[in-house]
Amino acid sequence: MLQDNPTGANSSATAHERGRERQILWAGALLIAATYGLGRYAYGFFVPVFRVEFDLNTNLIGIIAAGSYVTYCLAIVASTVLTPRLGARTVAVGAGCLATLGLAMVTFAPTAGVVAAGVLIAGSSTGASSPPLAQAVAHAIAERSRDRVQTVINASAGAGIAVIGPVAFLTQEHWRAAWFVFAAACAAVTVYVAIALAASTGERDDAAPRPALLPRPLLPSGSARLITASALMGAASAAVATFGRDVLTSIGRMSETSSTTAWILLGAAGVLGASAGDLTRRWGLRAAWSSTMALMGCATVLLASAPGIDVVAWAAAAVFGASYMTLTGLLLIWGTQTYSLSPAAGVGLAFLVMALGQAAAAPIVGGLLARYGALPAFVAAAVLAIAGAFLGPTRATDPCRAR
The missing domain is CATH 1.20.1250.20 (MFS general substrate transporter like domains)
Structure with a gap:
């Protein structure tokens, strides 16, 4: 006669929980590194070459930088409102798409105007990324691990910035190739986030939206x-x-x-x-x-x-x-x-x-x-x-x- 094995069941549940925690942590860390490190801060490191390539003056450089604050604020408001309605996965994937689109625009930009538009779009991805990841962690991670996972994900922005610096220093003359790699990396991260958050949070695109704004x-x-x-x-x-x-x-x-x-x-x-x-x-x-x-x-x-x-x-x-x-x-x-x-x-x-x-x-x-x-x-x-x-x-x- 077969007997229940509660110890084995608990062990299986714990293993599943740890696997889900790792998936969300990696998805969140990579998305924050991509949106903050690449999407928002890459522009500052490449300003010297943009100044020469597109004949940017100091005023225009400052306007572009200030505009990134505006798009960040608009994006974080939109993300905060949409995340409870559309789900963490959908909004997080949207943030990755914004970063990819903005970086790609800069890669192939023929004029300073296109560079500015690309920087503003890529910069908005930072505002869009944090709220959905916070919700994913809060809803899918056990309370004892929640704070640590949240802060590890958040700190990955520093890793993104640390990577940008040496790349910018070494590729000033070939900046388009560097930005193409940045855009490709963001695209890959976005695909991974879509897969990982769907598997770990149980969200699907047809999830019923919540009505509260x-x-x-x-x-x-x-x-x-x-x-x-x-x-x-x-x-x-x-x-x-x-x-x-x-x-x-x-x-x-x-x-x-x-x-x-x-x-x-x-x-x-x-x-x-x-x-x-x-x-x-x-x-x-x-x-x-x-x-x-x-x-x-x-x-x-x-x-x-x-x-x-x-x-x-x-x-x-x-x-x-x-x-x-x-x-x-x-x-x-x-x-x-x-x-x-x-x-x-x-x-x-x-x-x-x-x-x-x-x-x-x-x-x-x-x-x-x-x-x-x-x-x-x-x-x-x-x-x-x-x-x-x-x-x-x-x-x-x-x-x-x-x-």
């Missing part, structure tokens, strides 16, 4: 602190993110090679943001947030203090990259916990407000830099980081501390 409640308890902290984090990061490399080259007189190295290190160190989930579990979200915001503020001041000393600038860039990516991971956790019934909305809101904070602060920091110099401008940004360090979730509402 907005999360309910729209502003749950704790959302005000989340919104304010996200805005301050974005504003505090604007100095280095927008003007850091320019300060190294124009004020510090750093060579193109050294400044590129600084940004490669910034991206590579961003991979350390994968530790955000472990920090949250060990210290609690509030302590992890406060300490990392303070660290980002210190890195901001350090970079402006000695922009002409390579080792110091490289160290500052690396610390900034690690702290920035960790903070985005913490925002991701914070957003999904605050909006537990609609994780895509929580992530979308946090990342949208962060981008708006960057966009609002950039011209202010630029004005301070022009009038008073790099150090006072960067110190002002660091002050915002210190202020934001006091705006983590309250101890009573920190779910990680309460576990």
Whole structure:
């Protein structure tokens, strides 16, 4: 007579769960690396060759960069609204398609206008990618692994940026070939995401759309602190993110090679943001947030203090990259916990407000830099980081501390 084997059944279920976790992790990590690393940040590394190839002036370069913020914001709003209705897989695949299309347009661009359009389309893929991945993880990954998977996926943006730097440095004269490879890589990632998320989340294209356009409640308890902290984090990061490399080259007189190295290190160190989930579990979200915001503020001041000393600038860039990516991971956790019934909305809101904070602060920091110099401008940004360090979730509402 056959007997049930609960131990074997549990083992099989655990193996299936781990396999599903690996699929979602790889799909999410590759999509974030493709959309953030290739879709959004490749343009900045290739600006010197675009300036010559398409006769771009400084104003047009700045307009294209500013436009990427606009398309990012529009895409993240659309993604946040559409993910609960269409499903995580459909929106994530759409993000990959945007990145592929934008990169392909730049590859074959005959004019500066086509380059601009391609950069804006590719840049919008970053806003479209985070909300569906957050929902996929929240719905398909066990709670004990959820924070770690979320933050590892998020930190893969740093890996994408780290890859872009050396490629850009080595292929300036053959930039179209490099961008063709970028587009092909994004296409391959998009196909993999379509397969992996369908298999791991059980979603299909004919899944019934959900009717709700907005999360309910729209502003749950704790959302005000989340919104304010996200805005301050974005504003505090604007100095280095927008003007850091320019300060190294124009004020510090750093060579193109050294400044590129600084940004490669910034991206590579961003991979350390994968530790955000472990920090949250060990210290609690509030302590992890406060300490990392303070660290980002210190890195901001350090970079402006000695922009002409390579080792110091490289160290500052690396610390900034690690702290920035960790903070985005913490925002991701914070957003999904605050909006537990609609994780895509929580992530979308946090990342949208962060981008708006960057966009609002950039011209202010630029004005301070022009009038008073790099150090006072960067110190002002660091002050915002210190202020934001006091705006983590309250101890009573920190779910990680309460576990």
